[in-house]
Amino acid sequence: MNNLIGQPLDRIDGRVKVTGRAVYAYEHDVPNAVYAVMVTSSIANGRIASIETHEAERARSVLLVMTHQNSPKLPAVQDQSETSPPGRAVQVLQDDRVYYPNQPIGLVVAETFVDAVAAAQLVQVQYQARPPQVDLESRLSQGYTPKKSGGGGAPSTSKRGDVEAGLKEADQRIEQVYWTPFQVHNPMEPHATIAVWDTAQHLTIYDATQGIFGARGRVASVFALPPSNVRVISPYLGGGFGSKGPTWSHVILAAMAAKQVNRPVKLAVTRPQMFGPVGLRSQTRQAIAIGAKSDGTITALRNDTASHTSMFGEFVEAATLPTRMLYQSSNNSTSQVIVRSNIGQSSYMRAPGEATGTFALEVAMDEMAYALKMDPVAFRLKNYAETDPDENKPWSSKSLRECYRQAGERFGWSRRPLEARSMREGNTLIGWGMATSVYPTRRSESHASARLNADGTFSVDAGSQDLGTGTYTIMTQIAAESFGVSPRQVRFRLGDTILPETPVSGGSQTAASTGSAVQLASQALREKLIQMAITDAQSPMSGASAQDVALEGGRLYRRSDPAKGETFQQLISRSGQAYVEGTADSKPGSEKESYSMYAFGAQFAEVRVDADLGEVSVSRMVGCFAAGKILNAKTARSQFMGGMIWGISMALYEEAAVDKRLGRWVNNNLAEYHVPVNADIGQIEALWVDEVDHHINPIGAKGIGEIGITGASAAVANAVFHATGKRVRDLPVTLDKLII
């Protein structure tokens, strides 16, 4: 089948999901399972003075109350260094220290979920609390410069030219501080795990994870098992957004408890507990300086970012990265400082670094455009980077100009008056704003296998995960097109560590990495079958050239004489094999050394602001993205829109609010931590530019999971300025910031 890739194929998993037959981590029917509930800390810093468990132990059907007093000690988690990456340092009841609010400090296991919840409430904890350290501004001097910045491993500081000289030379200067708040991923499906010790030395884990192989490796190392003795299964996920990338404490706790009670243990993290033990996005403070000549040429660009990490691990919210490479700027410097705070580990959250970094940079760019009295798009085009100014390399491809043009035209940008507060409808102020999107193209080693079975069925396997984004669907499309069958004939399996190894579904790399592997494995199988046919004396294609053999509609035949052909079954049955297999070991090559690889985009937003009340709504938004080959028009559109909507959420609603005296999250539930609902979202349009990029990876995809959120919050904040004349530099843009 040709031209399947790109088609808006419906989701392969759509039917099982809407009929409730898709089995999520917590729902696997494991015989004899018991239920675990975590007890979490109500202080942010200190020690457990006493923890009283007698009453809980005596409660109905309770099998185990585990605390640091009676937990098995795990040497592998005790010697963690403070620079452990997120998800490495876990809090699994090894001592009495409390580092952050909602830290696991106990685990109650009972025959039923209800009994476990009730007993958990009977655990009495006394603390020796110390003052929490959560404020960033007052503790900037306690920060340190990490060695690396962000997931890509870029250095944490950068410098080219002389920013001070560039600022002096400038006709206009913008020097401002921008803030983005703490955010919590809050996927609809909370984290959940079932741990089953099949034997004393073999563990099966059903886990809501974005990385089954990472989970396998982590669990194996903690329990000192060979990785082959751990199996992780994760066929469906209800979202992840980065929070399910690392393997957090609750997974280890479930396995510890299962060993203790000698039964399978189910453990779900509750919604309030999602605020802390399973990662969050750090607040950022970004001090930006831009200098520009009156013709719009940028003479200096600087971003000094501070963010939080936990007391026990290290994560850098690398907001400086876009400042380095998005615009031509010969005088450019960035620095990154992280401050240890009493928070759960800050971690990857949809476009870590880019989502926060584009907010500050793109708002600062907007401020400069006003200072120069220039159109914001024209100002960006004036400083368009034709090559990567940071790494001094050509782009593998870059269609940002086209994105500005298409999105701008669709939006009607040319009709925008330059001055702020110049569009009004009665009591409603209207504003138009825009921003640039950018996200790096990543790829990791990945493996896949494709099999043609003796019964003629075609099955494709790759470990991988589907976060709800459409992995099942695009892999099916890729396999069908690469092999030459219809998507209905493909059985694609993922989400199990017995399948070929693949990377974490993070960094927007699944299509590029595993998509490439699936393509190569399917092509390998196709070639193998053709070879079988032309070398098999009994085949009607015996002796034909490989180019002369076509594979279509479940059979192989000679192009030159289509009557001469046979079915897959006929070919395989003569060989006596149960199946024929093609495999692929696909890894990045040297392209990274020669090219700089990014997806780009442009976003335009219209906001309507009540002149008296300051209430903001985004009435329309248009984004156009250039992200390599688009594999499925329907799932891609959903990803772009989902990112844009999250950008609106970041701009207007989301903030994990902390009581600084207590160091606790006060709004740790979905009634008070606001995410947009359908009624909050106006018209959203996602367009894209089709790019053919031969440099990035065999499938030619740049990844689309994260680009949509980048720049989106800045486009909204810039539109709010255009509507009201009020510049809000700390997200979210709430009404009090506009009316006071």
Next chain:
Amino acid sequence: MRPFTYTCPKTVDDALRAYMQTSESKFIGGGTNLLDLMKMGVERPPQLIDINKLPLTAIEERNGGLRIGALVSNTAAANHPLIRTRYPVLSQAILGGASPQLRNMATMGGNLLQRTRCYYFYDPSYAECNKRVPGSGCAALHGYNRIHAILGQSEQCIAVHPSDMCVALAALDGEVQVKGPKGERSIRFADFHRLPGETPQVETNLTSGGINYLDRFAGYLLRTPFLLPEGAGSSFVCFRARFRGGDSGRGRGRKDSRSANRIGRGRNETLARHTGREGSCWPETG
């Protein structure tokens, strides 16, 4: 689980009798607020009296005004033709709050008696909250309090009553009819809720004189929470500003209106803009 008993009486008098037999019982309407609070351990009733079988579901015309049963759902009230035409502000206020699913379950009585969404009240692991544990202090006062009151607060409590509907009812000068063990009475809507003052745990004037009653609604069953006077409704439109911008049901009809009385501040800033009479909108802070 904290054990509790459950009863589902068929008449108002049976419901009151059940209440008298077990002190600290709770009536349950839609349960959208009470069940959450029970799960959090804030409310710990030994008995739940399910009032959904009581005949309190009618919306009737009465002396040119309207009488709305305590068990009328928020959705039914907001969509009722008489309410939509005569008291649009009430319909708009209800539709401005919560979500369709919640409004389908929520009752008029329960909406009136829903409790504050102050974070510190909702989570008993916070030691300080005068409303939950009288005398313990007020964590919000110097804590994270941007959703709290700017009018009507006290040193003891700065929480707002979270109901959108109640703002409209205050503006409409409604009346609440209740029946308790000592009989029936009517309370002017504006006198129904109390400011927190020294006793934030006492949220309404249902227990007149009962200052130290921990049970705020001792024995009173709201029968017809609202008797709305004739002709009151037409001069108001409801403006509700929220941190999220959902346009669901906000009345934007009267652009000429300029006398906005702000009532409460924060996430659910509810405003009634009054076109005719100045100053008739009341803070319902409780």
